[in-house]
Amino acid sequence: MKPFWGYDKQVAAWVAARIPGCEEGFNTCRALGVATDDLSAMAGGIVYHDWNPRAQIMELSGAAATQRWLTRPVLWQMFSYPFIGCGCQMVVMRVSERNETQYGRGIKRILKAYGFNETRIERLFGRDEDGLVYTLTDDAWRNNGFHKKEFAEL
Numbered sequence: 001m002k003p004f005w006g007y008d009k010q011v012a013a014w015v016a017a018r019i020p021g022c023e024e025g026f027n028t029c030r031a032l033g034v035a036t037d038d039l040s041a042m043a044g045g046i047v048y049h050d051w052n053p054r055a056q057i058m059e060l061s062g063a064a065a066t067q068r069w070l071t072r073p074v075l076w077q078m079f080s081y082p083f084i085g086c087g088c089q090m091v092v093m094r095v096s097e098r099n100e101t102q103y104g105r106g107i108k109r110i111l112k113a114y115g116f117n118e119t120r121i122e123r124l125f126g127r128d129e130d131g132l133v134y135t136l137t138d139d140a141w142r143n144n145g146f147h148k149k150e151f152a153e154l
Helices: 008-016 072-085 107-114 138-142 148-153
Strands: 002-004 029-035 042-052 057-064 090-096 117-121 131-137
Touching: 002 072, 008 029, 008 042, 008 057, 029 072, 042 072, 057 072, 072 090, 072 138, 090 107, 107 117, 107 131, 131 138
Parallel strands: 057 090
Antiparallel strands: 002 029, 029 042, 042 057, 090 131, 117 131
C-alpha cells in the first residue's frame, strides 16, 4: 500500500461517500490517501477534521476499499501527522455500532489492538443507532509497541 498526501478534497470526498450519513462531507480538513501497490486504485483514506488547537484534539474519519490497507507504514503516517506534526495530545474516532466486517476483523478490533479506549454512546448516529467513541492519547500511541523502529529513528 502506498500512502500519499496532497489531495485533501478528493480523498475527503472519497471517504465521505463511503460513510453512511456523511453526505455533507467534511469542512476544513487534511487527508491521507492510500493507494494500491500498483497505484491503480484507492485502498483507503483518513480525513483529519475538527482540530481543536486549544485542547490539542483532532477527529479522524476513515474508509477503505480493502481490509489490507492498514499496514504498519500507513499506521505510522496516519498517526504521526496528528501527534508529531500537529502536537495533538489525543485523537478521536466515532464508529457506528453497526460497522462490522466478516469475521470481526473490522476497525473496532484494530482500534482496540492499537491502544484506543472505547466508550459507547447511545443514539450517537441517530435514534436507532448507537455509536462508539474511540480515543487514543499520544502517550498510548507511543507505548503501543507498533512503531518501536520509527521511534528509535526519531
